[in-house]
Amino acid sequence: xxxxxxxxxxxxxxxxxxxxxxxxxxxxxxxxxxxxxxxxxxxxxxxxxxxxxxxxxxxxxxxxxxxxxxxxxxxxxxxxxxxxxxxxxxxxxxxxxxxxxxxxxxxxxxxxxxxxxxxxxxxxxxxxxxxx
Amino acid sequence: xxxxxxxxxxxxxxxxxxxxxxxxxxxxxxxxxxxxxxxxxxxxxxxxxxxxxxxxxxxxxxxxxxxxxxxxxxxxxxxxxxxxxxxxxxxxxxxxxxxxxxxxxxxxxxxxxxxxxxxxxxxxxxxxxxxxxxxxxxxxxxxxxxxxxxxxxxxxxxxxx
Numbered sequence: 001x002x003x004x005x006x007x008x009x010x011x012x013x014x015x016x017x018x019x020x021x022x023x024x025x026x027x028x029x030x031x032x033x034x035x036x037x038x039x040x041x042x043x044x045x046x047x048x049x050x051x052x053x054x055x056x057x058x059x060x061x062x063x064x065x066x067x068x069x070x071x072x073x074x075x076x077x078x079x080x081x082x083x084x085x086x087x088x089x090x091x092x093x094x095x096x097x098x099x100x101x102x103x104x105x106x107x108x109x110x111x112x113x114x115x116x117x118x119x120x121x122x123x124x125x126x127x128x129x130x131x132x
Numbered sequence: 133x134x135x136x137x138x139x140x141x142x143x144x145x146x147x148x149x150x151x152x153x154x155x156x157x158x159x160x161x162x163x164x165x166x167x168x169x170x171x172x173x174x175x176x177x178x179x180x181x182x183x184x185x186x187x188x189x190x191x192x193x194x195x196x197x198x199x200x201x202x203x204x205x206x207x208x209x210x211x212x213x214x215x216x217x218x219x220x221x222x223x224x225x226x227x228x229x230x231x232x233x234x235x236x237x238x239x240x241x242x243x244x245x246x247x248x249x250x251x252x253x254x255x256x257x258x259x260x261x262x263x264x265x266x267x268x269x270x271x272x273x274x275x276x277x278x279x280x281x282x283x284x285x286x287x288x289x290x291x292x293x
Contacts, residue, residue, distance in 0.1 A: 008187070033150050040212075050196065051188075079216070
C-alpha cells in the first residue's frame, strides 16, 4: 500500500506514509512546518487533516477493491474535534458499506491516543471500473 | 469596513501562513460579503496522476480556508476561529492546468458560531467543481468552552469549583 500514496502527488506533498497493522491500514502524516495553519497556537491547518483523512479513505477503498481505478469522492464531511498539535498525525478508515457504485467510508485521525481523535470523516466515494 | 483590514490583513490571512503559502493560495477579491481565494494550478497538488485533476483534499482545504476568510469579512476584523465541521459535495473534477477559485459567504453569525457556504470553480460559481457548507466556532474569550453559550449563573450553578 505504501506504493499507492507514493504515486499521488498531493499525498507526497503532505508527506503521507502508510503502514499495515494486521489487516488495518494506517496512514501517517509526519509533522512538517508547511502543514501549519495557525502559527500562534501553533496548530495544523484543518485542510491538512482533512486531506489526510480523505487520502486514508481513498487508500482503504483502493486496498479493498484493487481492480477499480481510484475512487472519486462524491461528498465528504469533516468534523474537527480537537486542535491538531504540531506532532505526527495518524489515520485509519473503515468501509461501512460498498455497493456496485458507491462506498460509504468512516475515518478518524488522532495524535498519540487513538481514543481521542482530532477529526473524523464521513464520506461517499464513487467506485469506477478501469474502463469506465 | 476597515480598509486596512481588507488591504493589509486579509491577504496575509488568505495566503500568509505556512500551509496556505506552501499551497500558493492568494486572495483574489472581496465583493460585499463574498470573498474569493485563488490556488494557481500546480502538478504537485494533483490527486490522481492519471487524470491530472487537483486533489479532493486540496479542494477541501481551499473551501475550509475561504470559509474562514468569509467569517472574518463578515466580522470586519480578525478573531480566532476554528472549523467545527465542513461538508463538501464534489460535482465534477477540476479542469487540469487551470487555476482553482473558491468563493465563500458567511450567511449567519451568532455570538459563538458562524455559518458559511462556499463554492470551488474555475470560471463561475454557477459551474462548480464543489460546494460546501460549514460551521466555525469563535474560539476567542473561551467561547469554545463547554457551556460558554449558557447565561452566566446557569453555567456556574452546574460547575464544581
